[in-house]
Amino acid sequence: xxxxxxxxxxxxxxxxxxxxxxxxxxxxxxxxxxxxxxxxxxxxxxxxxxxxxxxxxxxxxxxxxxxxxxxxxxxxxxxxxxxxxxxxxxxxxxxxxxxxxxxxxxxxxxxxxxxxxxxxxxxxxxxxxxxxxxxxxxxxxxxxxxxxxxxxxxxxxxxxxxxxxxxxxxxxxxxxxxxxxxxxxxxxxxxxxxxxxxxxxxxxxxxxxxxxxxxxxxxxxxxxxxxxxxxxxxxxxxxxxxxxxxxxxxxxxxxxxxxxxxxxxxxxxxxxxxxxxxxxxxxxxxxxxxxxxxxxxxxxxxxxxxxxxxxxxxxxxxxxxxxxxxxxxxxxxxxxxxxxxxxxxxxxxxxxxxxxxxxxxxxxxxxxxxxxxxxxxxxxxxxxxxxxxxxxxxxxxxxxxxxxxxxxxxxxxxxxxxxxxxxxxxxxxxxxxxxxxxxxxxxxxxxxxxxxxxxxxxxxxxxxxxxxxxxxxxxxxxxxxxxxxxxxxxxxxxxxxxxxxxxxxxxxxxxxxxxxxxxxxxxxxxxxxxxxxxxxxxxxxxxxxxxxxxxxxxxxxxxxxxxxxxxxxxxxxxxxxxxxxxxxxxxxxxxxxxxxxxxxxxxxxxxxxxxxxxxxxxxxxxxxxxxxxxxxxxxxxxxxxxxxxxxxxxxxxxxxxxxxxxxxxxxxxxxxxxxxxxxxxxxxxxxxxxxxxxxxxxxxxxxxxxxxxxxxxxxxxxxxxxxxxxxxxxxxxxxxxxxxxxxxxxxxxxxxxxxxxxxxxxxxxxxxxxx
Numbered sequence: 048x049x050x051x052x053x054x055x056x057x058x059x060x061x062x063x064x065x066x067x068x069x070x071x072x073x074x075x076x077x078x079x080x081x082x083x084x085x086x087x088x089x090x091x092x093x094x095x096x097x098x099x100x101x102x103x104x105x106x107x108x109x110x111x112x113x114x115x116x117x118x119x120x121x122x123x124x125x126x127x128x129x130x131x132x133x134x135x136x137x138x139x140x141x142x143x144x145x146x147x148x149x150x151x152x153x154x155x156x157x158x159x160x161x162x163x164x165x166x167x168x169x170x171x172x173x174x175x176x177x178x179x180x181x182x183x184x185x186x187x188x189x190x191x192x193x194x195x196x197x198x199x200x201x202x203x204x205x206x207x208x209x210x211x212x213x214x215x216x217x218x219x220x221x222x223x224x225x226x227x228x229x230x231x232x233x234x235x236x237x238x239x240x241x242x243x244x245x246x247x248x249x250x251x252x253x254x255x256x257x258x259x260x261x262x263x264x265x266x267x268x269x270x271x272x273x274x275x276x277x278x279x280x281x282x283x284x285x286x287x288x289x290x291x292x293x294x295x296x297x298x299x300x301x302x303x304x305x306x307x308x309x310x311x312x313x314x315x316x317x318x319x320x321x322x323x324x325x326x327x328x329x330x331x332x333x334x335x336x337x338x339x340x341x342x343x344x345x346x347x348x349x350x351x352x353x354x355x356x357x358x359x360x361x362x363x364x365x366x367x368x369x370x371x372x373x374x375x376x377x378x379x380x381x382x383x384x385x386x387x388x389x390x391x392x393x394x395x396x397x398x399x400x401x402x403x404x405x406x407x408x409x410x411x412x413x414x415x416x417x418x419x420x421x422x423x424x425x426x427x428x429x430x431x432x433x434x435x436x437x438x439x440x441x442x443x444x445x446x447x448x449x450x451x452x453x454x455x456x457x458x459x460x461x462x463x464x465x466x467x468x469x470x471x472x473x474x475x476x477x478x479x480x481x482x483x484x485x486x487x488x489x490x491x492x493x494x495x496x497x498x499x500x501x502x503x504x505x506x507x508x509x510x511x512x513x514x515x516x517x518x519x520x521x522x523x524x525x526x527x528x529x530x531x532x533x534x535x536x537x538x539x540x541x542x543x544x545x546x547x548x549x550x551x552x553x554x555x556x557x558x559x560x561x562x563x564x565x566x567x568x569x570x571x572x573x574x575x576x577x578x579x580x581x582x583x584x585x586x587x588x589x590x591x592x593x594x595x596x597x598x599x600x601x602x603x604x605x606x607x608x609x610x611x612x613x614x615x616x617x618x619x620x621x622x623x624x625x626x627x628x629x630x631x632x633x634x635x636x637x638x639x640x641x642x643x644x645x646x647x648x649x650x651x652x653x654x655x656x657x658x659x660x661x662x663x664x665x666x667x668x669x670x671x672x673x674x675x676x677x678x679x680x681x682x683x684x685x686x687x688x689x690x691x692x693x694x695x696x697x698x699x700x701x702x703x704x705x706x707x708x709x710x711x712x713x714x715x716x717x718x719x720x721x722x723x724x725x726x727x728x729x730x731x732x733x734x735x736x737x738x739x740x741x742x743x744x745x746x747x748x749x750x751x752x753x754x755x756x757x758x759x760x761x762x763x764x765x766x767x768x769x770x771x772x773x774x775x776x777x778x779x780x781x782x783x784x785x786x787x788x789x790x791x792x793x794x795x796x797x798x799x800x801x802x803x804x805x806x807x808x809x810x811x812x813x814x815x816x817x818x
Contacts, residue, residue: 066129069104070095078127079120083108086126092117124214124224124234146196148175150182166199168192168207227255302413303553307816309412310551310776324397331394345385352378551767551775552754554783554811557798560601562806567591571806575618575627576792577659584792584800586808587615587627594618594625599798599810608640617703619659619666621679626666628655633668635681644681656703656713667711672698674711674728687728689713698722706749706770707796714744714757721747721757723772732772740764746789750813751796758788758801765791765801784809 068075070091077089085105095101096112103110113119146163149172163173167182169191174182182188194204214224216236226235226249234252235244250258356375359368404410562571568591575587579596583604586595592614596604607625609615613634618627624643626635633646633655648655649671656669660676665684667676672695673688688694689711700713700722710731715722720735721744745758753770756778763786765779779785779801787804794800799811 066126075123075126075130078123078130079117080123081108081110081120083110086123089117089120092120122217128214146173148178149173150178151175164196165193166196168194168199168204225252226250227252229255298415305413307551320399327395327397349382352382552750552752552778552816553814554779554799555814556783557599557810557812558601559784559807559809560597562586562588562595562597562802562808564595564603567593573789573802573806573808574616574654575657576790576800576802577619578792578794579620579625582794582798584794584808585618585620585625586802587618588806589614589616594627597808599794599800601808601810607636607638609636610634610640610642616654617657619657621659621666622663624679626657626659626668628657628668631655633657633666633677635666635677635679646677646681652699654701656700658703658705658711660705661707661709667703667705669700669703669713672696672700672717674700674703674713685726687724687726689715689722689724689728690730691728702744702746702790704747704749706753706755707751708753708770710770712747712749712755712772714747716743719743721755721768721772723755723770732770734768734772734774736774738766738774746791748791748793748799750793750799750815752815754813756791756793756799758791760787760789760804763788765799779811783811 066075067073068078068088068091069085070087073088075086075088078086079089079092080086081092081103083103083106085103087104092101093116095104096117099112100109101112101117102108148161148163151161161175161177164176165174165179166172167174167179167188170182170188173196174193179193182191182193192207194207198204214234216222216224216234216239219236219238222236222238224234224236226240227233228235228244228247228249230247231244233239233244235249240249356379359371359375363371404412562573567588570590571586571588572590573586574589575585577585579585582599584597584599585607586597588595592609592612594607594609594615596606598604609627609629613627613629615627615629618625620626621635624635624637626633628634628648631648631650631652633648635643635645637643648668651671652669658667659665660667665676665678667674673686675686676684678684689698689700697717698715699717701716702714704712706712706723709726711724711726713722713724718733718735719739720733722730723732724730740759740762742759742761745760747758748756750756754775755768755770755772757766757768758764759766763781764777765785765788767775767778769775779788779799785801785803789802789804791799791801793813797813797815799813801809801811803809
């Protein structure tokens with residue numbers, strides 16, 4: 048008797064979809080097995096047959112259809128047996144919710160059988176209690192296994208039922224398959240055995256299975272060995288792919304670090320050269336001022352003496368002229384004999400010369416080389432392949448090079464390898480496979496002078512120096528690499544506003560999630576985002592007229608009720624309240640949706656951007672080119688036009704946000720610029736350069752350090768600007784999954800949330816330069 052414990056039954060041990068056809072997704076009917084051992088319904092296979100062939104829907108193997116059609120494919124008796132078990136567990140005529148006895152109607156006394164309480168596993172019949180007792184007492188059936196019907200339906204006797212189950216002959220209903228015709232490899236019942244296969248050698252099924260099982264088991268063992276090898280190869284392939292991805296991520300980080308180092312060094316050189324230029328101009332202006340003062344004094348004395356002499360000669364009488372003649376002559380002779388200063392002092396005009404590598408399109412500061420991956424066994428001996436075998440060239444603040452591990456190799460402009468390059472060859476040399484970043488030499492490496500070495504040299508370019516009026520020409524000196532000043536004073540340090548600007552914030556992908564909820568009738572149209580509580584955001588879905596709450600992990604937290612008929616456009620969270628604009632109105636509501644106040648806005652603007660002040664007790668809204676700030680009671684606290692009244696009618700702030708310092712940052716579609724202004728409307732900075740790619744500036748967000756993140760929807764980018772509005776570079780591109788970015792917001796000063804036009808939200812952690 049099969050144990051009635053917790054061991055799973057036969058059907059429970061099978062896959063839940065094992066008895067389902069992969070074509071019609073229903074229970075198999077007349078199951079036929081293809082040569083690839085996949086089983087489908089006979090009718091389903093008939094629909095796939097075309098031109099004498101069909102393709103397996105699972106493994107895509109092409110199988111020829113037998114001349115007799117799909118019915119000639121082998122019948123899967125194994126599946127048929129399992130299906131019989133399933134039908135037996137669920138089937139039978141029902142009376143009062145119970146199956147009926149199968150033997151009672153055969154006795155002729157009753158029109159219908161009584162309720163069944165037992166089942167004969169040999170006859171596969173349901174029996175009532177009386178028939179079950181009689182079934183155990185007859186000569187022909189006393190050896191049959193009769194079990195409780197409830198236990199049978201529960202699956203307790205599946206294994207035993209399978210042992211006693213006999214496959215039925217498809218040609219002779221009611222006859223069990225008992226023999227195997229060896230020449231025909233066909234299963235036979237007693238009727239089949241007596242007719243066409245009478246002269247063929249046949250074996251009982253049990254004997255035939257004993258004879259053929261070893262061969263099948265041997266083949267199965269061979270396939271198991273192949274499976275083990277395939278699994279090992281698959282794992283090795285996955286490990287190689289993982290190593291490739293890991294190395295690619297490491298090289299990508301190295302490329303970014305190297306580019307940032309180059310940018311930092313370039314910005315430092317920029318400030319140094321600009322400092323030298325300012326010092327040179329200041330020294331020249333100071334000398335010119337002193338000379339101009341002296342020349343102006345002498346000119347005034349000479350003019351006054353000449354005017355007096357002319358007045359005496361034109362208006363004086365003879366006696367008066369003669370009486371003053373001696374003094375006048377002496378003074379004029381004195382002025383004529385005074386040693387005049389020569390022409391303008393020698394003025395050295397500054398000229399800028401760029402390093403040839405900056406203008407050479409064929410000079411690549413960064414390049415990739417490839418190394419073939421080593422096997423895992425060998426990799427453990429020398430540092431796992433590519434790990435730790437490379438070094439990175441980096442720069443300190445003084446422009447000299449340092450080295451760190453990481454896979455970046457220095458390379459000179461002419462392609463010659465440095466001694467440290469001998470360890471890593473180019474792809475053409477060894478057909479390498481693993482990527483590795485390399486960086487070319489900077490001007491200091493290939494012989495260009497540093498600022499300290501060349502500070503004493505005068506800037507000179509052909510035609511660049513003036514010839515003094517006295518006729519003496521200046522001897523030309525060769526300019527080396529940078530702008531030089533006549534000043535011997537140290538160059539000024541970079542300004543404090545450039546602190547850390549050589550290392551830009553970088554994005555680290557956190558998660559992505561959709562904003563469409565089951566109750567939404569339309570696809571989301573996200574027009575506003577704002578932080579809402581710890582690690583939460585509030586999403587303004589204008590299309591579905593909803594304010595939805597999500598965690599930064601994408602968990603839906605519910606919705607903030609909005610007044611009926613309102614379609615929220617821009618949204619901002621204040622202290623215990625939510626402000627949003629909709630249909631030329633500004634609303635302030637509580638988190639439970641109660642309206643605290645509403646204010647009418649100008650109709651001349653299609654949408655009104657809303658932003659919360661850093662204090663959290665005031666809200667700013669853009670209205671017809673100016674900014675209005677309201678307090679929690681709904682009173683107008685201040686109102687200003689960026690740049691003052693002179694810009695009235697010249698501004699149109701479509702997007703607006705605030706910085707931690709209290710400045711306002713807006714996207715001006717009238718001027719096609721990004722404007723930064725203080726609380727009084729004084730413009731701190733404004734950018735309208737080529738970095739906008741000719742696009743209208745989109746949504747703006749500011750992190751805790753004041754960096755501005757600007758969305759450019761048309762080119763699928765988010766660019767970064769410094770706190771004063773100067774463009775620093777790209778932050779997000781289509782490479783990061785951006786496709787028509789719409790609005791953004793900054794959460795906790797370090798998570799940039801970006802919504803796309805299709806309603807998807809991406810979350811990126813902003814990695815600061817010093818982290």
